[in-house]
Amino acid sequence: MTTTAEAIALVAAARTPGDLFGGDSPGRRYRRLARLLHPDLAPGPDAAAAFARLAELWAAHGRETRTARDDGQGSETRTFRDGRTGNGEPGTGQSGGQDRETGTRRGGEKVITTRRGTYRIGAVFRRGASAVLYETGTDTLLKLPHSHADNDLMRREADALRTIARDGDPLFLPYVPRLVESFRHRSNGVERQANVISRVPDGFVSLAEIARRRPVLDPRDAAWIWRRLLVAIGLAHRAGVVHGAVFGHHVLVHPVDHGLVLVDWGQSVPLGTPLTALVARHRDDYPAEALTRKPATQATDIHLATRCVAALMGNRVPAPVRHFVRGSLASPPGDAWRLLGELDDLLDDLYGPRKHRPLHL
Numbered sequence: 001m002t003t004t005a006e007a008i009a010l011v012a013a014a015r016t017p018g019d020l021f022g023g024d025s026p027g028r029r030y031r032r033l034a035r036l037l038h039p040d041l042a043p044g045p046d047a048a049a050a051f052a053r054l055a056e057l058w059a060a061h062g063r064e065t066r067t068a069r070d071d072g073q074g075s076e077t078r079t080f081r082d083g084r085t086g087n088g089e090p091g092t093g094q095s096g097g098q099d100r101e102t103g104t105r106r107g108g109e110k111v112i113t114t115r116r117g118t119y120r121i122g123a124v125f126r127r128g129a130s131a132v133l134y135e136t137g138t139d140t141l142l143k144l145p146h147s148h149a150d151n152d153l154m155r156r157e158a159d160a161l162r163t164i165a166r167d168g169d170p171l172f173l174p175y176v177p178r179l180v181e182s183f184r185h186r187s188n189g190v191e192r193q194a195n196v197i198s199r200v201p202d203g204f205v206s207l208a209e210i211a212r213r214r215p216v217l218d219p220r221d222a223a224w225i226w227r228r229l230l231v232a233i234g235l236a237h238r239a240g241v242v243h244g245a246v247f248g249h250h251v252l253v254h255p256v257d258h259g260l261v262l263v264d265w266g267q268s269v270p271l272g273t274p275l276t277a278l279v280a281r282h283r284d285d286y287p288a289e290a291l292t293r294k295p296a297t298q299a300t301d302i303h304l305a306t307r308c309v310a311a312l313m314g315n316r317v318p319a320p321v322r323h324f325v326r327g328s329l330a331s332p333p334g335d336a337w338r339l340l341g342e343l344d345d346l347l348d349d350l351y352g353p354r355k356h357r358p359l360h361l
Helices: 004-013 017-021 025-035 047-072 148-167 170-175 208-213 219-238 280-285 296-311 319-330 338-351
Strands: 102-108 109-114 118-121 124-127 133-134 140-144 179-187 190-198 251-253 260-262
Touching: 004 017, 004 025, 004 047, 004 260, 017 025, 017 047, 047 170, 109 179, 118 140, 124 208, 133 148, 140 148, 148 179, 148 190, 170 219, 170 260, 179 280, 208 251, 208 296, 219 251, 219 260, 219 296, 219 338, 280 296, 296 319, 319 338
Parallel strands: none
Antiparallel strands: 102 109, 109 118, 124 133, 133 140, 140 190, 179 190, 251 260
16 A cells, blocks of 8 residues: 555445454554545545545544453443532433433443433543533543533534534534534433533644643644634535634644544524624634624634634744735635635745644644
């Protein structure tokens, strides 16, 4: 296997992770395929689709490996206090209506059963400002708001992810989380909206974390993040959704593989409607129209994405990049895909043919 065409054919023929990674050196096989298919080095939609499929199979291989290890060593169980209101913890209880779920305990651990699946609630994966993400022992996470007052944020996220999955380009769906299901969780008389979403593969970090560890990025490192962020919001816009909160803590990237996932869609709105939930600490990052409740457009996300990436580079950037940033902020275009094409032209003029640059943290 020495060509991109051979790598595309190999990935296309694989039906299970074992078809690709069943040998003695799965990591070496993955890295070789990734180099041949990486979007920074292999142009064209066939290579991009094969790279996305490769990432899915590699993530599945990692889950199978962890499951086999856990089965051999025994699994850890954690007990949660039940029914506490306002802290985002899952409690026992149930909810009526169409989206019914029941809560039980098995051997001291919390289990939630819905019409679509059973979720073993484990440790806190991440605690955010409005919600908590819990491990489920699988490739999914359970997301519960701290307070029932934020149920609308959970519903917005579920609506946005459903819309993007239905109307977005399947080639680019790995750029956003996958909604497994959404249901109402009742505990001690308090009803909260819960979302079960796909878990991002291991190795991803937020741009906020990157900024803490690398205060200033080389523009060539920021370039691939910018390109993929435009793809993520471009995917959403063509499905009729504005993210509305493109900030560093909502953008997850893989420093080596250059993957990107735009998370936390709770502030999203349909195109053409005002943003109704703003992140207070990012007030200065919003465009003026967002603060005056004017309709959110593609330009809203483009403005936020531009500020997000510009903050990574600081002030030590080539003049053409600085002018490009200023133009994108002063008069954001209404099409992320068109801006991506203009960015690619700029990068080609500045740096020539693309080269893969692992981002060392």
